[in-house]
Amino acid sequence: MIPASFEFIRPTTLAEALALLEKNPDAKILAGGHSLIPMMRFRVATPSMLIDLNQIGSLSHLQENGDSLRIGAMTREAVVERSDIVKKRYPLLFDTARVVADPIVRNLATIGGNLAHADPANDHPATVLAYKAQLVATSPRGERVIAAADFFKDAFTTALSDDEILTEIRIPKPSGRSGGAYFKLERKVGDYATAAVAAQIALDGNGRVVSAGIGLTNVGLTPIQATAAEESLKGKSLDDGAVKEAAKLASEAAEPIEDHRGSEEYKRHLVRTLTNRALNKAKQRAEGGGAA
Numbered sequence: 021m022i023p024a025s026f027e028f029i030r031p032t033t034l035a036e037a038l039a040l041l042e043k044n045p046d047a048k049i050l051a052g053g054h055s056l057i058p059m060m061r062f063r064v065a066t067p068s069m070l071i072d073l074n075q076i077g078s079l080s081h082l083q084e085n086g087d088s089l090r091i092g093a094m095t096r097e098a099v100v101e102r103s104d105i106v107k108k109r110y111p112l113l114f115d116t117a118r119v120v121a122d123p124i125v126r127n128l129a130t131i132g133g134n135l136a137h138a139d140p141a142n143d144h145p146a147t148v149l150a151y152k153a154q155l156v157a158t159s160p161r162g163e164r165v166i167a168a169a170d171f172f173k174d175a176f177t178t179a180l181s182d183d184e185i186l187t188e189i190r191i192p193k194p195s196g197r198s199g200g201a202y203f204k205l206e207r208k209v210g211d212y213a214t215a216a217v218a219a220q221i222a223l224d225g226n227g228r229v230v231s232a233g234i235g236l237t238n239v240g241l242t243p244i245q246a247t248a249a250e251e252s253l254k255g256k257s258l259d260d261g262a263v264k265e266a267a268k269l270a271s272e273a274a275e276p277i278e279d280h281r282g283s284e285e286y287k288r289h290l291v292r293t294l295t296n297r298a299l300n301k302a303k304q305r306a307e308g309g310g311a312a
């Protein structure tokens with residue numbers, strides 16, 4: 021189908037984009053376009069104006085700064101996936117970027133678009149929950165830092181106000197003994213998840229869990245933070261019993277519905293299995309394994 025008509029504007033600065041958004045409440049931000057353009061073609065979205073962020077270089081960056089890895093919202097999935105620092109120090113993010121769609125989509129799709137779209141089937145939301153990341157929203161009023169746990173309000177709905185642009189994602193720098201992993205089951209390569217689990221853990225010198233983050237993909241209207249499962253791990257060694265208990269709690273936190281990808285029972289079982297695998301891989305990496 022052909023989208024309804026719209027005005028197309030390509031600002032070159034963030035200030036210009038923010039001013040346009042403030043003046044045009046029916047406008048939509050265009051990032052990689054891989055979710056928005058299909059919605060416009062089906063006329064699910066009919067913005068009067070597209071504000072294209074692709075000319076704003078300041079929104080594409082990826083570097084450690086202070087206590088976090090800072091990623092500009094317009095950073096392409098392919099850049100995240102190919103980054104050495106992500107591969108070496110942020111294996112959960114590395115795992116995630118590699119399984120978003122397919123290489124062609126990843127060349128254009130952005131991490132900011134993936135989060136701002138808030139599709140429960142998207143992969144990055146569970147990962148930012150597990151990292152307990154911060155998301156920076158910018159408006160004409162200035163910057164606002166939103167905890168990932170407060171960002172996803174409903175399916176396709178975030179905490180961003182109409183005049184805010186997601187500008188940066190901040191992932192806490194890993195402590196000495198930490199690791200993470202993302203496990204996704206998809207029906208075929210490039211598909212959205214039937215279910216997926218993101219896990220990030222930090223261990224003390226005795227191998228006990230200091231902090232744990234567990235996020236679930238596509239088993240509810242929003243990404244789900246499995247808080248009871250996270251809490252159950254604190255202060256414990258990540259042995260079989262602790263991992264199994266956390267996996268059970270994560271499956272209980274899931275809110276799947278039956279669809280063409282499987283039954284509710286099947287998806288719960290999947291969450292349990294994938295949590296088990298993600299925690300074991302996270303432990304292996306925390307104990308010295310790299311991103312592999």
Ligand SMILES: Cc1cc2nc3c(=O)[nH]c(=O)nc-3n(C[C@H](O)[C@H](O)[C@H](O)COP(=O)(O)OP(=O)(O)OC[C@H]3O[C@@H](n4cnc5c(N)ncnc54)[C@H](O)[C@@H]3O)c2cc1C
Nearest residue numbers: 049051052053054055056121129130133134136142143186
């Ligand atoms: C064939 C195919 C398979 C896919 N498979 C997967 C998959 O397996 N896993 C997965 O996670 N995703 C998948 N996707 C989705 C893909 O990752 C999208 O590109 C992504 O969800 C949106 O990113 P984008 O940069 O393309 O954003 P756009 O499509 O440009 O924008 C999406 C929405 O977010 C808003 N937006 C974008 N950037 C900002 C910002 N900085 N601030 C505020 N609002 C903003 C837009 O206004 C729009 O409403 C797939 C897409 C395709 C086409």
